Amino acid sequence: MPSCTVLRLSHEVFIFDAGEGAQITLKDSRAKLKRVTRIFITHMHGDHILGLPGLLLSSSVANLFEPDSTLKVYGPPGLYNFLTTTLVLCHCKLKTTVEVYELMGGSLVRQQPQHPKGALFPQFRHPNIIRKTIPCGEDGVWTIKAFDSVMSSKDPRYLEDYEIKASELHHVPNVQTVGYVVKEQEPQKRIDVWKCEKLGLMPSMKFSELKNGVAVQNDDGTREIQPHEVLIDNPHKARKVAVLGDTCGIPFAMAQLCKDADVLIHEATLREEYLNVSGSGDLLVFLLHMLCLLSRNFNLRFFVLLPFNTKPYYR
Numbered sequence: 001m002p003s004c005t006v007l008r009l010s011h012e013v014f015i016f017d018a019g020e021g022a023q024i025t026l027k028d029s030r031a032k033l034k035r036v037t038r039i040f041i042t043h044m045h046g047d048h049i050l051g052l053p054g055l056l057l058s059s060s061v062a063n064l065f066e067p068d069s070t071l072k073v074y075g076p077p078g079l080y081n082f083l084t085t086t087l088v089l090c091h092c093k094l095k096t097t098v099e100v101y102e103l104m105g106g107s108l109v110r111q112q113p114q115h116p117k118g119a120l121f122p123q124f125r126h127p128n129i130i131r132k133t134i135p136c137g138e139d140g141v142w143t144i145k146a147f148d149s150v151m152s153s154k155d156p157r158y159l160e161d162y163e164i165k166a167s168e169l170h171h172v173p174n175v176q177t178v179g180y181v182v183k184e185q186e187p188q189k190r191i192d193v194w195k196c197e198k199l200g201l202m203p204s205m206k207f208s209e210l211k212n213g214v215a216v217q218n219d220d221g222t223r224e225i226q227p228h229e230v231l232i233d234n235p236h237k238a239r240k241v242a243v244l245g246d247t248c249g250i251p252f253a254m255a256q257l258c259k260d261a262d263v264l265i266h267e268a269t270l271r272e273e274y275l276n277v278s279g280s281g282d283l284l285v286f287l288l289h290m291l292c293l294l295s296r297n298f299n300l301r302f303f304v305l306l307p308f309n310t311k312p313y314y315r
């Protein structure tokens with residue numbers, strides 16, 4: 001099973017990591033390739049990215065008749081060079097635009113790679129791949145997408161707005177690794193129609209104003225109705241999902257991002273020699289202990305430990 005996690009939202013699909021065979025995982029998930037709008041890469045190990053060029057090409061074909069569609073890919077620095085080099089040298093054409101967002105900053109101080117024959121390894125440019133960057137905040141968090149100011153969802157069962165953030169994880173020394181957290185926006189409160197009618201306000205556009213926190217006059221203009229008088233909680237709660245890849249430690253900034261998550265997904269594919277703990281060094285025991293501590297201290301509701309599938313030949 002490749003490193004690839006598929007998250008289906010109401011109208012979009014997110015992919016986290018794209019190891020070799022990622023397209024098989026996507027097919028098994030029954031998510032449509034056309035719906036994939038964002039791909040998130042946790043780190044630049046081969047078992048997490050070697051399926052990415054093929055995935056981009058398939059996505060390009062799937063969106064052949066939607067040339068304005070843009071696929072956004074996020075990950076550590078180096079991701080742009082990896083994609084452009086691979087696709088240019090393989091003479092691959094993309095029909096749609098790919099925006100590559102590199103997460104800049106963080107704790108890892110990068111050394112510029114010096115190759116004695118550097119001139120033989122130029123930086124490649126691909127006409128359909130655009131390089132962008134996202135700076136790290138002082139709190140150690142990358143804000144990939146903030147909530148939109150206005151709720152766009154018409155049906156409260158399907159929330160369309162969400163926030164995406166990332167922060168660093170401990171993985172292998174000198175390999176920058178991030179985890180991602182997707183959080184839906186809390187749905188708008190609902191109108192108590194019976195109470196409105198009792199106060200002299202029949203269903204109308206004024207309901208929207210009340211939902212947006214604006215007081216309105218009742219139908220005969222004899223009374224002003226305040227939002228708190230007629231708004232009731234929405235039974236649909238916002239959900240929060242954290243995808244952390246294969247780590248050997250979760251720093252505080254990342255743990256805080258995971259607070260109150262409904263689901264935390266963690267891989268169990270790290271080689272045991274990288275565990276930075278004393279004791280038995282047993283990976284499963286270590287990860288369960290770490291996630292139980294996280295669950296207790298940061299109020300996780302549920303965590304998923306993906307199966308062992310170590311591929312040391314990639315590293």
Ligand SMILES: [Zn+2]
Nearest residue numbers: 043045171246
């Ligand atoms: Zn790795």
